[in-house]
Amino acid sequence: MLRFHKLLHSISLWTYALTLLFLGQSVVAQEKLKEKLPIDPTVKIGKLSNGLTYYIRKNVKPERKIELRLAVNVGSILEDDDQQGLAHFVEHMAFNGSKNFQKNDIVSFLQSIGVEFGADLNAYTGFDETVYILPIPTEKKENIEKGFQILEDWASTVAFDGAEIDKERGVVLEESRGGKGAEDRMFRVVYPKMFQGSKYAERLPIGKDDILKNFKHDVIKRFYRDWYRPDLMAVIVVGDIEPAEAERYIKTHFEKLKPVANPRPRAYADVPARATSEGLVVTDPEATNHVIEIYYPSQREKETVTVSDYREYLVRRLFTSILSQRMQELVQKADPPFVFGGTFVGGYARGYESFQSIAYLAKGGPEAAINALVQENERARKFGFTAAELDRTKKMMMKGIERSFNERDKTESANLVDEYVNHFLQQEPIPGIEKEFQYHKDYLDAITLEEVNAYTAKNLPSPTTPKLVVLQGPEKADFKMPTKEELLAMAETAAKAEIKPYEEKAIATSLLEKSPTAGKITATKENTAIGTTTVTLSNGVTVILKPTDFKNDQVIMNATRFGGQYLFDAKDRFSAEFSSVVISQMGIGSFSPVDLRKVLAGKSASVSPRIGPISETLTGSCSAVDLETMLQLVYLNFTQPRKDQELFTSFVTKQQSLYQNMTSNPEFTFQDSVFNILYKGHAWSPKVPKGENIGLINLDKAVEIYKARFGDATGFTFVIVGKFDLAQIKPMLETYLGSLPASGKKSTFKDPGLRPVKGVVKKEVRKGTEPKSFIRLFWNGETPYNETENLKMQALSEVLNIKVIEKLREDLGGIYSGGVFARMSKYPYSNYSFGMALPCGPENVDKLITAALEEIAKIKKDGPTEADLNKVKETWKQQYVVNVKENNFWVSQLIQSVELGADPTGILSYEKRIATITPKDVKDAAVKYLTDKNYVQVVLNPEK
Ligand SMILES: [Zn+2]
Structure with a gap:
């Protein structure tokens, strides 16, 4: 992986003269500020x-x-x-x-x-x-x-x-x-x-x-x-x-490695600070979006050496975090100044960083975006922030560090190791989580609004700071591309407008006005083998509970039921497909998404609803103490979706701006063609996102569909896994899930007859100017769903992945990435799909297809080698050993067993099941699924 981007919070700090106001801080804490940051003793x-x-x-x-x-x-x-x-x-x-x-x-x-x-x-x-x-x-x-x-x-x-x-x-x-x-x-x-x-x-x-x-x-x-x-x-x-x-x-x-005699000095390249302002307009016919970037001069990162430096880092995070929250609020308007945008500190060069303002343009074009970015920066610089903003942001930061602290003995090694890599390479401090939590407790609360505002005024670039203003994007008939002089002038005049202080809008302070009428637990069943308790509520909702110690401060939730988009008329497909997205954009109860974030400051809980093709689902997570909040969010998502014309218009406007030029991108067009070839324009064929489709979403219809699916909780099964105890959660389940409306009418899905094309189909798509090709191969068909059969098919795809790396990548040097995937589904009809994706050079297309089909033919004839199959099994085993101690894994496995109607204790026999797979099984799977009588080959080649 090449790391071009090192945006956002590096722990090191920016130059800042120390004019801190230590109001309300203890003498001890002040003394401690002079100390050097310690090294984590662990x-x-x-x-x-x-x-x-x-x-x-x-x-x-x-x-x-x-x-x-x-x-x-x-x-x-x-x-x-x-x-x-x-x-x-x-x-x-x-x-x-x-x-x-x-x-x-x-x-x-x-x-x-x-x-x-x-x-x-x-x-x-x-x-x-x-x-x-x-x-x-x-x-x-x-x-x-x-x-x-x-x-x-x-x-x-x-x-x-x-x-x-x-x-x-x-x-x-x-x-x-x-x-x-x-x-x-x-x-x-x-x-x-x-x-x-x-x-x-x-x-x-x-x-x-x-x-x-x-x-x-x-x-x-x-x-x-x-x-x-x-x-x-x-x-x-x-x-x-x-x-x-x-x-x-x-x-x-x-120890045996010899130091090099007369080593070449390891030099660090300078990045001179820009001294003059400049505009730059770059166009490309295949570009899909117009993007504005304002780069302010690069500065040396200040080293974080003392506790005082760490405190300054907290001040800086407060200011950058509040500023980015304000930018997010701007895009809630019906006519947003940009699709998304913000100001942050980033950098590419070791030891340097710079302020950067970036935005994806909306209908208002470059001028609206530049005005919004520059004026929002100016508003913060001139007037600072409000006490309410500061208070909320402190709570969010405190919650974040507290959760890390709570997980201090349950943090994965892979997450810790980067800290030491960064300490070696960039001298990033590693005081350890105990100390960091202590510093947050000692200093965060006492940081005053005056201090944050003074810091912001001093550090945010002013209108006279030299800058590079860049506009990138396609040249389009309906888009007036400014000259680089005009572009720079836009940035210079933006700051001259009259700017008013930010106004905080009052919002409700609790999620629910009144507690719902609780239901009752009517049945409880234990499965001691897998440590779950299944609870049935009086409204028919089922909850599978698995308390764990995998993490100290994490609860994960999923819920599912058959139903979904296919139940609706195909003419309303986009309203159905986007209904849950649209609701997420408008909020729940009396809260817009922005207000919801405010009222939840200091809590860690989230819930997202989704209406899929054949089911409706919810996913959620929270910290241990916020379980009730998460369940309240579930209740609101079911019972009080919020309708907001302005936020809906804002969503449609942003999506249309984002996707209007997508077809200029060759890979996007290719994917669109692949769907058309596979599904022959079926009314429910999967589609790439397009502006015109977004325009077909009807707000009333989307809300109606959402209410039709979530307004009745009959048949929903919830799975909750993580740090909670049963006695504590049960009354909450009765209150928030037992109270969900339920008619008792059974919900099921519909099969709209969406089937991939049959026979051998070979097509070529020509698009793009770079010498880039893309090979896609698909094998699809109907087959009775069977867990063991699915495992054999997965083994086949992984064995093939090993071969793709060995032959196509290392032997032929024909690809860098790419590979094989396999999927078996039971619903809406029992089927399998097997696919191969190979991005490559146009001169290698035929050679690579031949080589890939040869590898398949070999497996069909002789099966895989024992060694290759063992590699696959060992990888699965290692993943399983780790996964089986993760909350996420249990949630997804339990939900899957609900959807498939399978016995969940099967989760425990996974190692046994993979051990029984033989090379002959894989060979048989290849013969059965990878037939040469029924496959689709689509190749993207550049235009001549
Ligand atoms: Zn590489």
Whole structure:
């Protein structure tokens, strides 16, 4: 993965003179501000004599697994002129042979221990860093040893075999090709302007195609020799391992690395601050949206060293957070100034950041968007914020840190490990969650409105700050494209308008005016095998409860019932399809979505309704103490959807602006054609989002459909999993779910007869100017639904994915990403679908289709190898072992068993079921499903 974007909250701070008002703070807390931020005592940091740094942190979620990282403080910025793109190419070569692993052995080993390998899943390269990612299951000791061996090999003995380099060129060029298109072409014009005068302007990590095609083998070896050295590396170990043991592994494998004599200095590129304002207009015929960006001068990030710096970070988060909430409010208008937009602090370059205002244009064009962005910034700078805004935002921030604190012993290793990577690469502070929570408690509440307003006035760019104003998008007959001078003038005059302070509107303070009339629990049934209690309420609603300790502060909820869009007349399809979305845009009870966020400040609870094709569902989550709030939200979503003409108009306007030019994007047009070919224009055929379809939504009809589906809760089953206790939740269920209206009339779905085309169909779609193709293959058909059969089909698709990586990617160098998926469904009719997606170059289309079909033919003839099937089974097993201790997994499995009418205890026998799958099963599945008499092939090729 290439990391172009490092937007938003980095923990480090912006320059700011210390004029803090410490009103109401204790003397002790004030004294503490001068202290240096400590290092989290739970992490052991060490340095070997050769200069290599290491971090070790024991963490037992998940159990029997460790997360290893090799962080190299080296990226594209260190490339010589003849090496552009090779920092990233080195990352690819690390998986193509080293001292202890031949060719693709690392990939094969990872798959064999159940670690998925995907396109760059296991490493990324940016301007300033390359990070290798290695999760290792630790049941077998030899796997830990091998994991550290891989890290050592990456750090010091990558082979750079000539033939392997030449083969990998294709893969990297395919990665480069995948990024091409309108966005990329425009970005390459804008980007050098953003980084005028800096080396960053000339070092995009993907590099240059001609260098990737032609570089001499020695040139990439030189990069590795120069920069992969102990003083620029860190090894990070987080997981279920004793620190002393981890340290032994590190010493065994890394103490022997030699420091480089006369090392090249690791320079950091400057980013000169822009001194003059400039406008820039970039157009592209395949662009889909008009976007305004205002970049203010880059500044050095201030280091966060002391507790006082941390406090300043809190002030800054308060101000950026309130400002972004205001921007979100602007788009609620019937005639919104932009589709979405905001001002935030972002950056691409190590050690630098800048304020940026960005907006996707709505009907009002660039002028309306620029006015809104600039004037909202000015409103904040001149008048500051209100006490109510500050109070709410403090509550939100406090709630967030409190939840992290509550989960301190239940945080996944994969989430912790990034903190240490960032500490090594960017010196981001790691005081630990206990300290961070303490600092929030000590300082957040006492931060005054005057202080936040003073900070905002000082830091937000003023109208006279030099800026780069960019407009990107397509040239269209109905859109007047300004000149770059006109564009800049818009930004300059925007600030001159008369600006008034923000006005806070009063809203209700509680979700429900009065408590609903509670129902009763009429039956309770336990399933001790899977630890669930099923409760039936007097209105017929069923609730499956599973209290867990997987997390300390998390409750997850799902609900489902057959019904859905297909019940309605096809002429109302868009009103049906968007009805739940439209309600979500308008709110519930007396609250618009913005008001709802305000009234929920300091609470963590959310609920979303959805009307799908054959069912209606709700999803929700909350922190442990907010369970009642979540259930109140459920009650409101059923009983009090809110109708609001202005918010509806706003939604339609925004969606239409967003999608009106979508067909200019070749891949969008391709997907549209694929749907048309597969479903021959059936009234319920899936569709890509289009402005004209949004225009067909009728507000009254959408509300009517929503009420028809959610106005009657008969037959709904809820699943609630997480941190709660049964005695405490039961009365709440009676109050908020037992009170839902229910007629007792059974709800079911309808089958509209939507079926994919039969026989062999081959089509070509021509669209786009870049040399980019896209192959899609589909096998569809009817088959009786069966869980075991489904598993065999999934095994087939995963075995094929291994082959796609081995042959199409690594051997042929024909693709970078792509792969296979399989799905078996029981409703509305029993069917399977199997698909393959291969983005590639036009010259390789025939070769890749042939190769893919050959791999399928081999499996149909001989079945997969035992080794490949074992890789799939091991991956599933490893995922299962982790998943079975996750609330989300249980919710989705329990809901699925409700929908399929299956026995939920089957969840426990998953490992047994996968163990029984044989190569012959997979072979049989291939013969049965991947027939050459019934498949669809659609290829996107560029226009000539
Ligand atoms: Zn890559």
